Amino acid sequence: EAGVVQSPRYKIIEKKQPVAFWCNPISGHNTLYWYRQNLGQGPELLIRYENEEAVDDSQLPKDRFSAERLKGVDSTLKIQPAELGDSAVYLCASSPKSGSPYEQYFGPGTRLTVT
Amino acid sequence: AQSVTQLGSHVSVSEGALVLLRCNYSSSVPPYLFWYVQYPNQGLQLLLKYTTGATLVKGINGFEAEFKKSETSFHLTKPSAHMSDAAEYFCAVNTLGGSQGNLIFGKGTKLSVKP
Numbered sequence: 540e541a542g543v544v545q546s547p548r549y550k551i552i553e554k555k556q557p558v559a560f561w562c563n564p565i566s567g568h569n570t571l572y573w574y575r576q577n578l579g580q581g582p583e584l585l586i587r588y589e590n591e592e593a594v595d596d597s598q599l600p601k602d603r604f605s606a607e608r609l610k611g612v613d614s615t616l617k618i619q620p621a622e623l624g625d626s627a628v629y630l631c632a633s634s635p636k637s638g639s640p641y642e643q644y645f646g647p648g649t650r651l652t653v654t
Numbered sequence: 655a656q657s658v659t660q661l662g663s664h665v666s667v668s669e670g671a672l673v674l675l676r677c678n679y680s681s682s683v684p685p686y687l688f689w690y691v692q693y694p695n696q697g698l699q700l701l702l703k704y705t706t707g708a709t710l711v712k713g714i715n716g717f718e719a720e721f722k723k724s725e726t727s728f729h730l731t732k733p734s735a736h737m738s739d740a741a742e743y744f745c746a747v748n749t750l751g752g753s754q755g756n757l758i759f760g761k762g763t764k765l766s767v768k769p
Contacts, residue, residue, distance in 0.1 A: 543697070572756075579663070581744050581759030582698070595756060630697055643757065645690075645697030 541565065543646035545631050551652045557619035560649045564612070564633030571608060572643060573616050574630040582630055588614065618651075626653045656681045656749050660760035668768045673717075673732040675763045677745030680726065686748040687728040688757065689719055693741045701743070704728065715739070740767045 544563040552558050564571050569590050574582035585604065587595040590611040599606065603622070608614040618625055628650050632643040661676040679685055686705045690698040702713025709721040715738075719730045728745060742764045746757040 579761065581658075581746075581762050583759070584756050587756060632697070642700055642703070643698075645699070647695065647697050 543631055543633055543644055545629075545646035545649055547649055548647060549650050549652075551654065552621055554623055554653050555620040557617065558621050558651060559618075560616045560629050560631075560651075562614045562616070562631030562646060564614070564631070565635075565644055568633035568635050568644070569611070570634045571614050572630075572632040572634075573606060573614070574632065576628040576630055576648070578627070585616070621651075621653045623653050626651055656683075656685075656747050656758050658745050658747050658758055658760035660743075660745055660763050662763055663761065664764045664766070666766040666768060667735045669737055670734050673730070673735045673739065673765065675730040675743050675745075675765065677719075677728045677730065677760060678726050679728060679745070679747045681747055683748075685721075687719075687721060688746040689713065689717070689728075689730050690744045690746060690759075691741050692744065692762075698744060701730070735765075735767045737767050737769065740765055 546561050571588040573585040575585055576582045584598055586593055586599045586606050588608045591608055604618055606616045628648040630648045631646045634643045657680045659678045688703045689701040691701050692698045701717050702711050704711050704721045712718045717732045719728050721728050742762045744762045745760045749756050
């Protein structure tokens, strides 16, 4: 079974530039999460999708961050414009609808560096 | 509000020695508790979980954890450390009861294993 796929793995951009991250969850997983992990910290939830619907985006900085999950499968997280403080690892995770919803399967993450 | 405290950002043990990583939680609802492991440049992988029932839970790679409600703790142990256990470990708690809500992660404990 293929795991959660994320791309790119690494991204370096200058501040004020836009950037986008892509995530393909495990097949059949209805729930998709985007997390931000700052250096030396645990992951912090940005947004959670149930199928196509964003059911929790309370921690998403909506002035510069946006996300979408078209057709309830792949998802894209965008930052525009990026700031120095956005440098972090952005993790995508998915979990199945049935069974334990907290058994989240994580992708390898995208390491963003803003210069 | 739910929270997780991991005591010790860095723990170092000798190969073959006992591993003990500490986690205390705060929760206003019956907690679901998790330990995840993160190897360098990889996403998080579920080690074990406690939802209901038996308070001593066993996970992968010989790890286990015990839920102690009176102490609000969920410490992770392994009788004998192996070099391959070197990684960062995150404790997490659910934000709402049952299958609702999201996970709150601790700041992580980096485990080093000396030969």
